[in-house]
Amino acid sequence: MEIYKGDKRLNYLQDHLFSISVTEFMEVHEYQRDEWIIKEGLRPDFLYYVIEGKAKIYVTHQNGKVSLINFINANDYIGEMELLNDVYYTKGIQASTKTICLALPFHRYRTQLLNDVTFLRELTKFLSVKSTHMATKYTQSLAFPLENRLADFILQTADQGIYKEKHVTVCDYLGVSYRHLLHVLNQFCDKHYLQKVGREYHIIKLDKLQELAEVLRTADVVNTRQV
Amino acid sequence: MEIYKGDKRLNYLQDHLFSISVTEFMEVHEYQRDEWIIKEGLRPDFLYYVIEGKAKIYVTHQNGKVSLINFINANDYIGEMELLNDVYYTKGIQASTKTICLALPFHRYRTQLLNDVTFLRELTKFLSVKSTHMATKYTQSLAFPLENRLADFILQTADQGIYKEKHVTVCDYLGVSYRHLLHVLNQFCDKHYLQKVGREYHIIKLDKLQELAEVLRTADVVNTRQV
DNA sequence: AAAGTAATATGAGATATCTCCTATTTTGAG
DNA sequence: CTCAAAATAGGAGATATCTCATATTACTTT
Numbered sequence: 001m002e003i004y005k006g007d008k009r010l011n012y013l014q015d016h017l018f019s020i021s022v023t024e025f026m027e028v029h030e031y032q033r034d035e036w037i038i039k040e041g042l043r044p045d046f047l048y049y050v051i052e053g054k055a056k057i058y059v060t061h062q063n064g065k066v067s068l069i070n071f072i073n074a075n076d077y078i079g080e081m082e083l084l085n086d087v088y089y090t091k092g093i094q095a096s097t098k099t100i101c102l103a104l105p106f107h108r109y110r111t112q113l114l115n116d117v118t119f120l121r122e123l124t125k126f127l128s129v130k131s132t133h134m135a136t137k138y139t140q141s142l143a144f145p146l147e148n149r150l151a152d153f154i155l156q157t158a159d160q161g162i163y164k165e166k167h168v169t170v171c172d173y174l175g176v177s178y179r180h181l182l183h184v185l186n187q188f189c190d191k192h193y194l195q196k197v198g199r200e201y202h203i204i205k206l207d208k209l210q211e212l213a214e215v216l217r218t219a220d221v222v223n224t225r226q227v
Numbered sequence: 228m229e230i231y232k233g234d235k236r237l238n239y240l241q242d243h244l245f246s247i248s249v250t251e252f253m254e255v256h257e258y259q260r261d262e263w264i265i266k267e268g269l270r271p272d273f274l275y276y277v278i279e280g281k282a283k284i285y286v287t288h289q290n291g292k293v294s295l296i297n298f299i300n301a302n303d304y305i306g307e308m309e310l311l312n313d314v315y316y317t318k319g320i321q322a323s324t325k326t327i328c329l330a331l332p333f334h335r336y337r338t339q340l341l342n343d344v345t346f347l348r349e350l351t352k353f354l355s356v357k358s359t360h361m362a363t364k365y366t367q368s369l370a371f372p373l374e375n376r377l378a379d380f381i382l383q384t385a386d387q388g389i390y391k392e393k394h395v396t397v398c399d400y401l402g403v404s405y406r407h408l409l410h411v412l413n414q415f416c417d418k419h420y421l422q423k424v425g426r427e428y429h430i431i432k433l434d435k436l437q438e439l440a441e442v443l444r445t446a447d448v449v450n451t452r453q454v
Numbered sequence: 455a456a457a458g459t460a461a462t463a464t465g466a467g468a469t470a471t472c473t474c475c476t477a478t479t480t481t482g483a484g
Numbered sequence: 485c486t487c488a489a490a491a492t493a494g495g496a497g498a499t500a501t502c503t504c505a506t507a508t509t510a511c512t513t514t
Contacts, residue, residue: 059366062442067366084355089445120347127354128311134361139286139294141369142402145500168461175369180501182463199462199510215289218316372470395491407471409493426480426492 001035004028012051012100019118020109027103031055031095037078040092046103047113048078053099058092058172068172070133071096077126083110140216146176146184151212154194154203163194163201228262231255239278239327246345247336254330258282258322264305267319273330274340275305280326285319285399295399297360298323304353310337367443373403373411378439381421381430390421390428 004012004027012028015021027046031037031053038044040060055072069091072078081088083106106113113119140149153174154163171178185201188194193208194201203209231239231254239255242248254273258264258280265271267287282299296318299305308315310333333340340346367376380401381390398405412428415421420435421428430436 059362059445061366061370061445063370065370067370069362069366081355081359084352085359088359114348115344117342117344117347120344120351121341124347124351124354125311127351127358128308131354131358131361132308132312132315134358134365135286135296138361138365138368139288139296139402141365143288143290143292143294147500166461167463175366176500177502178462179464179503183501186464218286218288374470393491394493403470404472405492406473406494410471413494 001032001037002030004030012102014049014051014102017049017102017119017122018113019116020112022104022109022112025105025108027105029101029103031099031101033095033097035095036092037095037099037101038090038093041090043082043088043090044079045105045107046079047083047106048101048103050074050076050078051100051102053095053101054097055093055095055099056169058094059089060092066172067175068169070130070137077123079106080123080127082106083113141175144216146174146180147187148212148215149174150181150184150188151193151209152216154201155206155209155213158203161203161206163203164199228259229257231257239329241276241278241329244276244329244346244349245340246343247339249331249336249339252332252335254332256328256330258326258328260322260324262322263319264322264326264328265317265320268317270309270315270317271306272332272334273306274310274333275328275330277301277303277305278327278329280322280328281324282320282322282326283396285321286316287319293399294402295396297357297364304350306333307350307354309333310340368402371443373401373407374414375439375442376401377408377411377415378420378436379443381428382433382436382440385430388430388433390430391426 009028013023057069193205195204236255240250284296420432
């Protein structure tokens with residue numbers, strides 16, 4: 001992790017996030033791919049706001065299974081749960097690309113933040129979307145088999161008609177075993193919805209995948225991305 | 228649905244929820260058991276705050292499956308998603324006991340509410356807990372079989388060592404088929420963890436159920452209720 | 455370049471969960 | 485009180501998903 005200093009730091013400071021002035025003590029942190037921004041179980045000292053990059057939220061269960069709760073992107077907050085709640089089990093946050101965040105040491109600012117309308121309004125919207133998103137994922141995971149959820153995930157993450165996410169990550173995210181994920185991917189290939197090329201999967205029958213994914217729709221709304 | 232008037236109404240008004248004064252236009256609504264406070268797919272005109280009673284949040288999927296997303300209790304907000312987001316698929320909210328809510332018609336107040344520190348702070352905390360809770364339920368549902376999740380649910384809802392939730396509701400909540408729920412309940416009876424008495428299930432081996440439920444622990448924190 | 459670790463692949467068998475069907479009991483409305 | 489609808493109950497077979505075992509290939513690190 002690198003802490004930006006001087007001009008490099010100044011480049012990234014933003015002032016629309018808070019009514020109060022906190023820029024003086026705001027740090028700018030850069031994390032490498034795979035680096036842990038927050039370690040699971042260890043309360044962070046900073047409230048983060050992601051400026052660029054991507055990260056993943058993980059939790060480890062007692063039986064050893066690991067769940068990838070969600071992806072984090074630019075303009076998301078990290079550490080807001082610890083700011084708001086004294087009692088909270090801290091999830092692990094891992095950068096999946098180079099990630100640059102604003103980092104505000106919140107112990108000194110906590111009271112002020114909780115009285116800052118601009119900050120609270122933004123955070124409220126962020127949390128409402130996050131909460132809705134989790135509820136949607138939850139109900140979908142219970143109501144539909146992997147076939148539908150995977151089709152949706154492929155359409156969401158494919159770029160130029162090519163899907164090439166890491167299987168291990170996808171297992172943790174969709175909550176299924178590696179074995180089963182492969183099985184369903186193979187089914188898609190057998191049906192010629194996908195074609196495997198090296199380690200990539202090329203989308204052949206977009207309409208069929210869309211049909212499978214379409215079944216999930218009802219709820220969420222933030223699903224407009226096309227392949 | 229009954230709208231309280233006069234003194235009956237005044238009894239329920241609260242003033243700690245907002246900095247601004249909105250009591251003048253605040254209504255007090257009472258809903259009967261099974262009545263829909265909000266109908267699925269229809270945007271509500273009110274922001275509600277539950278004073279007493281219990282309710283359930285439902286969503287219907289395209290395949291006809293119904294998910295009980297969560298339970299609502301006193302001091303929860305309802306309709307906050309629609310206040311915050313212009314685009315949102317409205318979930319259905321059904322009272323499961325007589326429920327009394329404060330109801331604020333939000334179109335006229337929206338801007339003021341989004342500038343009200345007291346309100347935003349409370350709502351932020353509410354949403355952070357809600358979001359965490361959904362994330363926990365989501366990962367648990369993927370990481371553990373019904374056996375563990377049901378044991379936990381039984382311990383959470385049992386009263387005086389007696390479990391008597393309606394099977395149909397529990398199916399929607401835990402996201403499993405009626406058939407399978409019965410199957411696992413029967414297993415618990417076969418193992419003498421539970422004993423069926425009429426339509427109730429009496430907890431015989433509390434420790435065994437706790438052992439099954441314990442495996443879920445790691446994450447959430449709001450789980451302190453004992454049987 | 456070697457060696458260790460992470461990721462990919464696949465088979466075979468187990469188990470968790472679902473669907474469909476049918477029957478009985480309870481509940482609620484008129 | 486009666487009837488229809490909702491809820492409970494369980495059999496039988498299908499399918500979605502998991503576990504474990506074993507190779508092979510790709511990436512890091514020394």
